[in-house]
Amino acid sequence: xxxxxxxxxxxxxxxxxxxxxxxxMTASRVLRGEGGYSEKTRDLVMQKIDLLGYVPNRxxxxxxxxxxxxxxxxxxxxxxxxxxxxxxEGIDRKLRSFGYQTVLGLTQHTIQEEEAWIETVLSxxxxxxxxxxxxxxxxxxxxxRNAGIPIVEIWDLNSSPLDISVGVNHYDCGxxxxxxxxxxxxxxLGYVGTSHDTANAATARLEGFTKAITDGGGxxxxxxxxxxxxxxxxxxxGTEQLLASGAAVDCIYYQNDAMAFGGLQYCEKLGLSVxxxxxxxxxxxxxxxxxxxxxxTSLHVSHLKLGQAAAEAMVARISGEPHPTARDxxxxxxxxxxxRQIIG
Amino acid sequence: xxxxxxxxxxxxxxxxxxxxxxxxMTASRVLRGEGGYSEKTRDLVMQKIDLLGYVPNRxxxxxxxxxxxxxxxxxxxxxxxxxxxxxxEGIDRKLRSFGYQTVLGLTQHTIQEEEAWIETVLSxxxxxxxxxxxxxxxxxxxxxRNAGIPIVEIWDLNSSPLDISVGVNHYDCGxxxxxxxxxxxxxxLGYVGTSHDTANAATARLEGFTKAITDGGGxxxxxxxxxxxxxxxxxxxGTEQLLASGAAVDCIYYQNDAMAFGGLQYCEKLGLSVxxxxxxxxxxxxxxxxxxxxxxTSLHVSHLKLGQAAAEAMVARISGEPHPTARDxxxxxxxxxxxRQIIG
DNA sequence: ATGAGTTACGTTACGGGTAACGCTACGCAG
DNA sequence: CTGCGTAGCGTTACCCGTAACGTAACTCAT
Numbered sequence: 001x002x003x004x005x006x007x008x009x010x011x012x013x014x015x016x017x018x019x020x021x022x023x024x025m026t027a028s029r030v031l032r033g034e035g036g037y038s039e040k041t042r043d044l045v046m047q048k049i050d051l052l053g054y055v056p057n058r059x060x061x062x063x064x065x066x067x068x069x070x071x072x073x074x075x076x077x078x079x080x081x082x083x084x085x086x087x088x089e090g091i092d093r094k095l096r097s098f099g100y101q102t103v104l105g106l107t108q109h110t111i112q113e114e115e116a117w118i119e120t121v122l123s124x125x126x127x128x129x130x131x132x133x134x135x136x137x138x139x140x141x142x143x144x145r146n147a148g149i150p151i152v153e154i155w156d157l158n159s160s161p162l163d164i165s166v167g168v169n170h171y172d173c174g175x176x177x178x179x180x181x182x183x184x185x186x187x188x189l190g191y192v193g194t195s196h197d198t199a200n201a202a203t204a205r206l207e208g209f210t211k212a213i214t215d216g217g218g219x220x221x222x223x224x225x226x227x228x229x230x231x232x233x234x235x236x237x238g239t240e241q242l243l244a245s246g247a248a249v250d251c252i253y254y255q256n257d258a259m260a261f262g263g264l265q266y267c268e269k270l271g272l273s274v275x276x277x278x279x280x281x282x283x284x285x286x287x288x289x290x291x292x293x294x295x296x297t298s299l300h301v302s303h304l305k306l307g308q309a310a311a312e313a314m315v316a317r318i319s320g321e322p323h324p325t326a327r328d329x330x331x332x333x334x335x336x337x338x339x340r341q342i343i344g
Numbered sequence: 345x346x347x348x349x350x351x352x353x354x355x356x357x358x359x360x361x362x363x364x365x366x367x368x369m370t371a372s373r374v375l376r377g378e379g380g381y382s383e384k385t386r387d388l389v390m391q392k393i394d395l396l397g398y399v400p401n402r403x404x405x406x407x408x409x410x411x412x413x414x415x416x417x418x419x420x421x422x423x424x425x426x427x428x429x430x431x432x433e434g435i436d437r438k439l440r441s442f443g444y445q446t447v448l449g450l451t452q453h454t455i456q457e458e459e460a461w462i463e464t465v466l467s468x469x470x471x472x473x474x475x476x477x478x479x480x481x482x483x484x485x486x487x488x489r490n491a492g493i494p495i496v497e498i499w500d501l502n503s504s505p506l507d508i509s510v511g512v513n514h515y516d517c518g519x520x521x522x523x524x525x526x527x528x529x530x531x532x533l534g535y536v537g538t539s540h541d542t543a544n545a546a547t548a549r550l551e552g553f554t555k556a557i558t559d560g561g562g563x564x565x566x567x568x569x570x571x572x573x574x575x576x577x578x579x580x581x582g583t584e585q586l587l588a589s590g591a592a593v594d595c596i597y598y599q600n601d602a603m604a605f606g607g608l609q610y611c612e613k614l615g616l617s618v619x620x621x622x623x624x625x626x627x628x629x630x631x632x633x634x635x636x637x638x639x640x641t642s643l644h645v646s647h648l649k650l651g652q653a654a655a656e657a658m659v660a661r662i663s664g665e666p667h668p669t670a671r672d673x674x675x676x677x678x679x680x681x682x683x684r685q686i687i688g
Numbered sequence: 689a690t691g692a693g694t695t696a697c698g699t700t701a702c703g704g705g706t707a708a709c710g711c712t713a714c715g716c717a718g
Numbered sequence: 719c720t721g722c723g724t725a726g727c728g729t730t731a732c733c734c735g736t737a738a739c740g741t742a743a744c745t746c747a748t
Contacts, residue, residue, distance in 0.1 A: 010492075012734060023698050028736065036696060053490035058467040059407045060734035063703060069403070071447075071468075078433065080631070085429040089422065092450045101464065102448040103415075106436045120445065123402040124415075146397035148354075236635040265635040287424070288632070291580040291609040356704060367728050372706060380726060404704035409733045411706095 011052045019048040031056065062125065068149070072314055073121040073129040075105040075114055077200075080229030082258060083284050083303045084132065087154065090307020091130060098315045100127065107132075108228060109196045115140040122147055128314045134158045134165070135198045150317035154310045156201040157328055164317060165326045166310040167201075173299050174205035176333055177253060177281055178212025180297075184340050186251040186279060187218035192238035192263060193255035195224035202230070202255045205283060209253055221247035230255045235262025243270070251279030251339060257286035257298055264296075264338065279339040289334075297336035305329055355398045363392040375400065406469060416658055417465040417473040419449040419458055421544075424573030426602060427628050427647045428476065431498065434651020435474060442659045444471065451476075452572060453540045459484040466491055472658045478502045478509070479542045494661035498654045500545040501672055508661060509670045510654040511545075517643050518549035520677055521597060521625055522556025524641075528684050530595040530623055531562035536582035536607060537599035539568035546574070546599050549627060553597055565591035574599045579606025587614070595623030595683060601630035601642050608640075608682065623683040633678075641680035649673055 017027035022041060029036050030045040037045075048054075062069045072095055079085045092102045103126065105117035115137040121129070122143060128150035136144065144151055144162055151163040158165035181189065191209065193202050210220045223242035227234040235254055239262065242252065254260035260282030264274060272278050274294065282289070285300035306329045316323040335342075361371035366385060373380050374389040381389075392398075406413045416439055423429045436446045447470065449461035459481040465473070466487060472494035480488065488495055488506055495507040502509035525533065535553065537546050554564045567586035571578040579598055583606065586596065598604035604626030608618060616622050618638065626633070629644035650673045660667040679686075 014734075024735075025699080025737095026697060028734095029697090032736090038696065041696080053486070055487070055491065056467045057407075057469060057734060059403050059413075059469050061736075063403050063407050063733090064735045065703085065737075074448075079423070079429040080433065082426060082429070085423040085426070088448075089424065089450060092448055093452075096450070096461075101468070104418075104432075104436055104446040104448045106433060106440070108437075117440075119399075123400045124445070125401060125403050142397070143399070147399065231631050232635045233631065261632075262635045265637060268637055288576050288605075291576045291606045293609060293612055358704075368705075369707095369729080370727055372704095373727090376706090382726065385726080401704055404733095405706075407703090407733060407735095408705050408707090 011054045012057070013054065016045065016048045016052055016054050019052060020045045068127045068318070069125050070100045071103050071121075071124055071126040072100045072311075073103045073105060073118075073124075073126045075107050075117060075129070075131045075133075077107055077109045077132055078229055079106065080231055081256070082231075082286055083256060083301075086303035087132070087307040087310075090304040090309075091311045092307075094308040094311030095314070098311070100311075100315070109198065109200070111135055111137045111140065111198055115143075118143055127318050128152065130154060130310050130314055133198075133200055134161070135200070150314055152310050152314050152317070154306065156204055157326055159326055161325060163325075164313050164323060166313050166329065167306060167327075168301055168329055168331045170201040170204035171208035171211075173283065173301070173331055174208030174210075174253075175212045176208075176331075177205075177283070177299055178209040179216070180333055180335070181251055181253070181279070181281060181339065182213060182216030182218060184251075184279070184342060186339070187213075187216070188248055188250045189213050189218055189220045190242050190247060190249035190252040191220050191222045191254075192235060192242055192252055192259060193222075193224055194227045194230045194234055194259075205255075220253075221245070221249055223247075231258045232262040232265075235259030236266045237262070239263040239266040249278065251275075251281065254280070254282045256284045257282035257289050257296060260296060260298070260338075261288055261292070264292075264294075274338050275340045281336075281339055285334055294338050295334070295336035297339040298334045299331055300334050301331045302329065355396045356401070357398065360389065360392050360396055360398050363396060364389045412471045412662070413469050414444045415447050415465075415468055415470040416444045416655075417447045417449060417462075417468075417470045419451050419461060419473070419475045419477075421451055421453045421476055422573055423450065424575055425600070426575075426630055427600060427645075430647035431476070431651040431654075434648040434653075435655045436651075438652040438655030439658070442655070444655075444659070453542065453544070455479055455481045455484065455542055459487075462487055471662050472496065474498060474654050474658055477542075477544055478505070479544070494658055496654050496658050496661070498650065500548055501670055503670055505669060507669075508657050508667060510657050510673065511650060511671075512645055512673055512675045514545040514548035515552035515555075517627060517645070517675055518552030518554075518597075519556045520552075520675075521549075521627070521643055522553040523560070524677055524679070525595055525597070525623070525625060525683065526556060526560030526562060528595075528623070528686060530683070531557075531560070532592055532594045533557050533562055533564045534586050534591060534593035534596040535564050535566045535598075536579060536586055536596055536603060537566075537568055538571045538574045538578055538603075549599075564597075565589070565593055567591075575602045576606040576609075579603030580610045581606070583607040583610040593622065595619075595625065598624070598626045600628045601626035601633050601640060604640060604642070604682075605632055605636070608636075608638075618682050619684045625680075625683055629678055638682050639678070639680035641683040642678045643675055644678050645675045646673065 017024045107113040130152045155167045157167045157169045225234040225238040281297040289296045451457040474496045501511045501513045569578040569582040625641040633640045
């Protein structure tokens, strides 16, 4: 019910205290419910807080005690890719439930952007950082080491992280899918993904996939799209390019389900029957897969859970509780009908 | 190249100054490039900053009161809906280019969550807030008014916002689509969307849509799904429910394209031919629409641009530059082949 | 009645940076 | 040589809370 203070953009605790006729310290105690004041005083101070529309200044609180802030910096490559949006959602929801705030940084898949963001966000004295990816610039690494705060690297599981790693082993993801497809009899594989300067988790999946395929006596024709975001259209377009290149492929593995769907659409346009003429496999078990007529062969990863696990790891580290260096959030293959059935 | 300080999690400017044999003030001047020091001193201080791995403490700077923070709080309902993810991407990219940081708050479509988040984020003295939606709790409104910082409300354009409104008129979006469908001869419309406690932009679209349809002598059968996120599956499931309810509809309008795609999939499963047996229209011109065989009848809105416009408005307001109270980022109808063609 | 403990406050110092002002040494014009 | 300006740097005060400590009034057991 603040009426007089509508214009007071900055009401300090001292002003509240003065209005209530007590000292700053007493007002502070009331505010924190710390005890050491009478009920009468408490009511008086609370009334003035309400009247003046006092908003606590956490900057001052953090600054005063050497307690750390409740900011957690979170770097995400891009949000056009649904899986990252889900990871971020998982992180923010969980962090918030523990009283922390997410400071976002979209890096556009570059370690330069990440470095610049790290430098800025560190100046806000965050309680910790959650970084997507395991590749960082040398200067970023130095800053991170010097910061002395918890660092959670997510996405591609890392057995020797800076601090804590949460995610899944993307090499294994690719390998398992590769082995599955080899088991189905596919030998001439295609891969469609986006291209980035820095090796990332998608690269790891491709490597694992390629290993499994070559182990099985097959080969992989790769097609990279110069697109930032691994979404529907790059899948569509990449498929067009791959098939136009003359590569004879019997099955295409996509960077993720969204791209796989784009590929499916291109195949349909071309009149190719899936899986009769060509097989299609994705990654991530993304939401769109739940409504398709054909169950898309994919690999399930719970992105929301991954994000939540990352936030839990962060909170545990901040609170000084023990937490394993690496937490594998797991995956499992989802056999679908966009690839041929297991040969009896 | 900090070597000795690897463990010094907190190196203050005073320590840098001491190492360089100058006063804090001189070190501060060097750091800010303010002038008033010799080149020799500058090099010395810079060298010590590097050596000790000093990280500026923006909390202290802001706290000192001479400048506002560079935080901008951004509230988003959820990230499972691609359009919000895109808006957020637009906001963060633009804010970052101006040197501001995004402090995220996912409200899960509730004004209670929004209120709690506003209270917390205000205590960090943000430079401004960008809020999705125009509905806020009474207490939130009071806090926002008292805060005395720029508030940009996005999504549903508001002619009398708290401060600045950026977005599109969702009522008009719905109305235009309704008129278009009436023009195609549809009279028995269906609507499939998600349900939330608070009236939101989707509600406004539905109202505009209903107005246009009833104006045209038709009717709208509504089907709401109890799903938080307006994505593929709710569209699929909602369509199933709507059709199972016995409503005789010749065309279904969906809350967005993702839901429309889910609906298309259900229609296909049911053996309904689109648009011969039933028409389908969406909203948002989402990425998936770009790869479908049939061009989805939809309404184009640039979510990325909307986010960027919101960030620009915020920066303008912070900088004291003039900015119109309401900025309409525009939309246009995209006629597709999931609805019947215009009757010659 | 006296000393000890408790309640309910107030006072002081502090944190990390910056604005405002003070001071010194040097350069240079008159 | 004197006076004044200025480059270059230091000193002080301050921002807003909170920890630590101080203190007056009161309670209560001995």
